[in-house]
Amino acid sequence: MVGSVVDVSLMDPCEKVEALPREFDPKEISCPITSEANGVVEENGKREIVLGRNVHTMCFTIDEPEADDEITGEKEAYMASVLARYRKSLVERTKHHLGYPYNLDFDYGALGQLQHFSINNLGDPFIESNYGVHSRQFEVGVLDWFARLWELEKDEYWGYITNCGTEGNLHGILVGREVFPDGILYASKESHYSVFKAARMYRMECVKVGTLISGEIDCADFADKLQLNKDKPAIINANIGTTVKGAVDDLDTVIKTLQENGFTDRFYIHCDGALFGLMMPFVKRAPKVTFKKPIGSVSVSGHKFVGCPMPCGVQITRLQHINALSRNVEYLASRDATIMGSRNGHAPIFLWYTLNRKRI
């Protein structure tokens, strides 16, 4: 039932209270329990709720001091106790972590000395902006490593460290759309939801393709769908590890299907490698993700196989595609073809540090 939508009237009103995590003392709860808080939405005129614990009921309120207050010892003690209990709960949850492919086994102690700097990689990673506290030296080092991994020359790629796998997908699909403005987005129905979110955000026509039992894209169905839309270019999201089954779409078959159906060069392939993009190159006999094939972009998550205290990812595309997207932005002294503009400068250092130390 987790994640499914149910009629509110069916819900035990106590369920939310019972669902409070045990490591938080209910006495500490400062927010009133609003039984129909933001988890409840109107859909088709019917009140519905998504199951799961409603966080509004157990948040830590902010109680800022008044102008004439001094920070008191009690306030400091309260905050320290919240943080200590929170830390304990993180230790517990990290210990029993299961079900998400996140690597929680990392040691960034050596980077503690950098944690108090406000590091921001504004705009394009390859052109320094006039904000000096950045980490582009590390970012570009990481990007070079990934470009080499996926066999794209240094002067032929462009990329950046993203906030997560979703941003990579949003970027790759946007590049595809800028290259082929009237292109149709094809993605197997087991693709990550961010792919369909992108189609909606970008107002792209989107065709869902069936999958094999393994979760891989069904290229017979893909061929049928292509035949129905021969007049428009194809933008394809290929999965290098689907979210649930870890299925890897066969790039060679996808490309062959495109070519056999008359899409010789009117296509753009974005590879969503959030899950396995970083692992496949090191697995013997695994299908190869490489820019020697006619793909347009690859993205991965950094916090999954590498491990990182916050979500991050890597997006690599062909430099030739990026001009369609980039704009000169006077105030940053930088072109900006990224989605976010301001970017977390700590993430590249974490990736740089781990990749330098891991044995491949």
Next chain:
Amino acid sequence: MVGSVVDVSLMDPCEKVEALPREFDPKEISCPITSEANGVVEENGKREIVLGRNVHTMCFTIDEPEADDEITGEKEAYMASVLARYRKSLVERTKHHLGYPYNLDFDYGALGQLQHFSINNLGDPFIESNYGVHSRQFEVGVLDWFARLWELEKDEYWGYITNCGTEGNLHGILVGREVFPDGILYASKESHYSVFKAARMYRMECVKVGTLISGEIDCADFADKLQLNKDKPAIINANIGTTVKGAVDDLDTVIKTLQENGFTDRFYIHCDGALFGLMMPFVKRAPKVTFKKPIGSVSVSGHKFVGCPMPCGVQITRLQHINALSRNVEYLASRDATIMGSRNGHAPIFLWYTLNRKRI
């Protein structure tokens, strides 16, 4: 000249080398200096470059150990020396930081104990996902504080901690478009570039409005532009502090202009408060940003006035608008109306910590 586009042929070929920051020893540079690297783009058939230091020339390469290597003492020493020198450069640059409205004066020592956890707030902040290592308790506390600041009731708002001001703008404008799918985006020409980026991403018609000498939106020009498009709803980006001049668009005049031109309720206003959204409520006689006015969303940057080691921001909108955007996502056990999906769980703790300690 910084940030302007010049013909490459005019460039001193040595400029990039001379521009290397002094704190990096050129002997340490591992990447070849590619004189026409990624900074160079073709535009209108002419090779152009954006001025600024090309970071490709000074990156720290990744040199991962071979499978049969041990991590050697030299490697560790090399990495430590890179980090120590980088730290020194950050200290210097932080000390001489000027020109960006970032607060670099913060002390998050008490949060050092949490830095090694992989904290990820997946999906909707108000519905807990099945990934346990999150910080929604802090996130919702911070959101409640901002909703109170901007006078929106707890059960009437929705929001999340974003990665930066740009994500807030991307979200606010997207909500506006979902509410009015055929709406036209109006923004003064001094709006942040992310607003025009959003229009392009979302395939929205966009009308630039002139500004007064102060940088504020010129409502006479706004009225003229509205008159030309009376048949379509209006989505407005109002600036609460423009990037360069810090100009604040007068919400009351904007709303009056809309109403006088027949847009009684066919409008959505997103307030880009990246710069001043967090400051205005505490300035006497400053124009008030409040949801008691018919605005749809407000976003701010967290790393500017609050100060935070990485970029972040806050986006608050009306709960009633969010249904247009939200989708049930089975695998997260969570609806997801955010742009990013995976979100940095450390940022809310930084904001919670500072807001609890600052005297207002």
